[in-house]
Amino acid sequence: MLLVFYRARYLLRCLREIYFPTLRQVKGNLDLDLSEKRNKRVLMIVHNDFFNAKGGVESYVLNLYNRIGKSKGGFDFYYLARVNNKNKKYGEIYKDKNKNNVFYINLSDGNIYSLVNQKLDNLFSEFIFKLQPDIVHFQHYIHFSLTWFRVIKKILPKTKIIVTLHEFLGICPNSGQMIKTKWQGFKLCDNSTVENCKNCFPYLPKDVFERRNINVRKYFKYIDLITAPSNFVLERYKSFGLKNKMLYSENGQEIFRTLPKIKSEKLRLLYLGQINKFKGLDVLLESMNKISNKEVKLSVYGKFQNDKNYNNKILKMVDKLQNVNFYGVYNRNQLPEIFSKHDVLVVPSIWWENSPMVIQESFMAKTPVLCSNIGGMKEKIIDGKNGWYFKVGDSNDLSEKINYFFENIGIFNNENFKVKNIKEDIKNLLKIYKDIV
Missing domain, CATH: 3.40.50.2000 (Glycogen Phosphorylase B;)
Incomplete structure (x- = not known):
């Protein structure tokens, strides 16, 4: 009975993506300088806005965006974050009224078993065409669509795509954790294969995972650079068969003041x-x-x-x-x-x-x-x-x-006890941007 429930939920999610009307919902005047003398533009994309989901990645990306935007690195920075706003239409992209260059896209949770939803391509292509970024830096791609990598290259062939990996989403449909589901006893997973994924999700047909792996390898080819704050993560993606240029880059932290340790015998x-x-x-x-x-x-x-x-x-x-x-x-x-x-x-x-x-x-x-x-x-x-x-x-x-x-x-x-601070992170990231363009 439980397997029937999960299979039905998966099919409903697929039907929603297939039959949802084509979206064209870019709202607001972008008010952009399209002259040739403008600074290079960097668009940072994150899967959740920090004020809606206060996770580690969301916190890091928002702080990075706020700090790097004040740097004199020769770039103009833009920020696009997913929100789940009941007061906005599904798929609507709109500008923050109080913050310059900050945009939101209103989306529900994406299909983690597919990672592809081409119904989102039209709205994203319109936004990208208006913004004309020179670099698009995905700090996450869950809830969006892998096809966006192809959209960028078709509209703006010279635009560079950077993806930072914060977990194993591309090679693991179990929320990118590389840990087996309850049907496999929550054990660690050492290898992302179709057979392993099928065993973790017995209520789904095998071809779901075959298509998923094909899509990841297909659309990741459009990425110019993959970065991650962990060599372990990069090695896992290499083992999956990806041939992209990859670079280890630790996340920088906002250093807080420390207090002396209060002594104790315990x-x-x-x-x-x-x-x-x-x-x-x-x-x-x-x-x-x-x-x-x-x-x-x-x-x-x-x-x-x-x-x-x-x-x-x-x-x-x-x-x-x-x-x-x-x-x-x-x-x-x-x-x-x-x-x-x-x-x-x-x-x-x-x-x-x-x-x-x-x-x-x-x-x-x-x-x-x-x-x-x-x-x-x-x-x-x-x-x-x-x-x-x-x-x-x-x-x-x-x-x-x-x-x-x-x-x-x-x-x-x-x-x-050494920590990379946010200033070092920004300096390193600006060098990456300059080198790639």
């Missing part, structure tokens, strides 16, 4: 960030249940996601543990104070991760990190220098590492 652990089954908080709580040392404490800061069963599981575990305190949602302005009261950040994710912002934030605060030994997390850690890692999903190994931290917390040197 080992104060910190969990920081979203709470969902991929982030592995349950693994950390299991390890805390195995630690008898009363001098070890854990603080949990974060927001629950839309998974009632997992959320209830976490709350029940927290209620039973005397060595865990749950503080809920936090904002970035609180980070200096939060880190000043803690000794170690724990990142127990059971998926690969890309370049977790929370690790960068911990390094800013000169706080070592204990994380899972996979993917983009492990890549950030120099074992014994700025942190340690433990066997992913293994609460026994994690509890052993926590006890080891208790005995050896004083070995870390502040010189090992």
